Amino acid sequence: MGQAIVKLPAYVTRVKLASGEHAYYWKLPHWATDKDPKTGARTPTVRHGFPCPVESCALGTGHDAAVAKAEGLNETLKEWRLGAERKTLKPGSIAWLFKWYRDQERFTDLKPKTQRDYRRLMEIVAAFPTRAGGTLGNRKAADMDGETADTLYRKLREKGEREAAYCMQVCRLVWKWAVRHKRTTGVKDNPFAGMGIKSTPAGENRPTTRAEYDLYRETARGMGYQNMAAAAALCFEACQRVSQVFGFWPDEEAVKEGRDPPAGLQWSVYKPGVAMALVQRKTGNPVWLDLAIEVEGEAVQLYPDLERELMDLRERAVRDEFGQPVGPIIVDERNGQPFDQRWMSTVHRRICTKAGLPKAMTFTGFRHGGITEIGDSGEADVRPISGHKTLAQTRTYNKATAEKGRRIALKRREHIQALGERDDKEPKP
Incomplete structure (x- = not known):
């Protein structure tokens, strides 16, 4: 047999x-x-x-x-x-708890983009595979303990430090609210509290240097991603936020009224060789960016790199009946539509890898680098460009760098030299 x-x-x-x-x-x-x-x-x-x-x-x-x-x-x-x-959903499960939290007013009162980000992070946690072959979302929320939370964080960090930290922060908020409503949720402890995770993951705010910015744009153009080169220029030169450039930040009023919100910066804000009329979406502060000035009767271009990238895109833009470019400046070249956030991140990483740029170089770093460069030039108040409301807010971006240190040292030597010259002129006793 x-x-x-x-x-x-x-x-x-x-x-x-x-x-x-x-x-x-x-x-x-x-x-x-x-x-x-x-x-x-x-x-x-x-x-x-x-x-x-x-x-x-x-x-x-x-x-x-x-x-x-x-x-x-x-x-x-x-x-x-x-x-x-x-x-x-199984009552009391982690997936059920996330759904319960999303029905709470503290979640529904959040801005649409924040809700989407939280929902995506919850899905990452709920879909995390367990040793038994299922997913974490099917586990009982009340059984989640500190050791499991630490293990989850460690595993998520293997795929990305920044996203892992954000997942833990969202879980901490959910479990904190669940403990407050323990008769409904059955959750008595918050295993995500006291993990010592910073609200801003290490390395997130690394400012991009001009040399890196130049190499990035050159590589992006060579790979056929002129849109990414122009987006980097808008963030670095015009100090625009990534969400505003790509349209990741929708117009809440338009969403409420059922209208399609404008996706990112529109061509209508740009007049070649003259100015860009911008509004910082987060603060509502207007920013008028002169692109050229007249010096002794001659026009001097202030942002030649930015205009070069924009003009290359402008030639391909959709036109209205009068031949003027319309719609968003930055679109996905595959379909002419606004970028999907995940795809943008994928393309950004491909460009950095091709150029041999640091892994820690995020797209947010272009804005940080641009504002830092303004500070390095000797301007302490960057608000006319950055659109921040207060000087205190700009300190997050306008970082202490080696260039600033050299400038301070030079100023100090000049001060010491001036004192020495004054002493030489004074009569000796």
């Missing part, structure tokens, strides 16, 4: 090792990933508004444990495919 064939769960393969043991692997099906047409890289498919929460992994050498974990992975994959997990 032949040996019985043991049927393995779907998507599981068994491989014989050199030692004679068998190892088991679970491979994510092809239909759960999408292929990038440019790079060929595969990314999780999005269904029902959520990316696939599981990924291929090794199951170990133990048959029974491998089968149990694979069945858990398959169940999670099925729930995601059908959207069942979000239709029938």
Whole structure:
């Protein structure tokens, strides 16, 4: 009689090792990933508004444990495919707690973009795979402890320090509110409190230097991303916020009224060779950016790099009936639509990698670098360009740099020399 064939769960393969043991692997099906047409890289498919929460992994050498974990992975994959997990949330689970929090007034009162960011971070936590093969969202929220929270943070940091810190901050807010309503939530402790995570992750505010900015734009143009080169120029030269340049910050009034909000900076704010009429979205402060001035009868261009990048884009812009460019300045060159935030981050990282620029170089760093450069030039008050309300706010960006240190030292030497000259002129006793 032949040996019985043991049927393995779907998507599981068994491989014989050199030692004679068998190892088991679970491979994510092809239909759960999408292929990038440019790079060929595969990314999780999005269904029902959520990316696939599981990924291929090794199951170990133990048959029974491998089968149990694979069945858990398959169940999670099925729930995601059908959207069942979000239709029938388990009361008291982490996914249920996140949904409960999103129904609270303290969440619904937040700005639309903040709500979207919080929702995305909650999904990252809820979709985090567990050892048993399921997701963290199915675990009971009241059973979450400090050790598990620390482990989650450590694992998330492997994929990105900044996002991991933000996930922990959102969880801390959710559990803090849940403890206050423990009769409803069943949560009595906040495992995310006291983790010592800074509100601003280390390295986030690293200012980009002009040399890095120049190399970035050159590389972006060479890769066919003129839009990213122009966006970097708007952030560095005009000190605009990333959210405003790309349109990641919607008009709340337009959203409430059911209108499509303007996506980012519009061509209407730019008059070539003359000025840019800007309004800092966060503060509401107007910024008039002269692009040229007249010196002794000659026009002097103040922002030649910025205008070069904008003019290259302007030639391709959509035109109105009078031949004037209309719509957002920065659009995705693949489809002419505003950038998806995740895709923008992907393209930014590709450009930095191609150029050999530091991993810590974020797009926010262009604005920080531009404002820092203004400070390095000797101008303490950067508000006419940055649009900040107070000088105190600009200190976050206008950082102490080696250039400032050299300038201070030079001023000090001049002061000492002046004192010496004065002493030489005074009559000796």
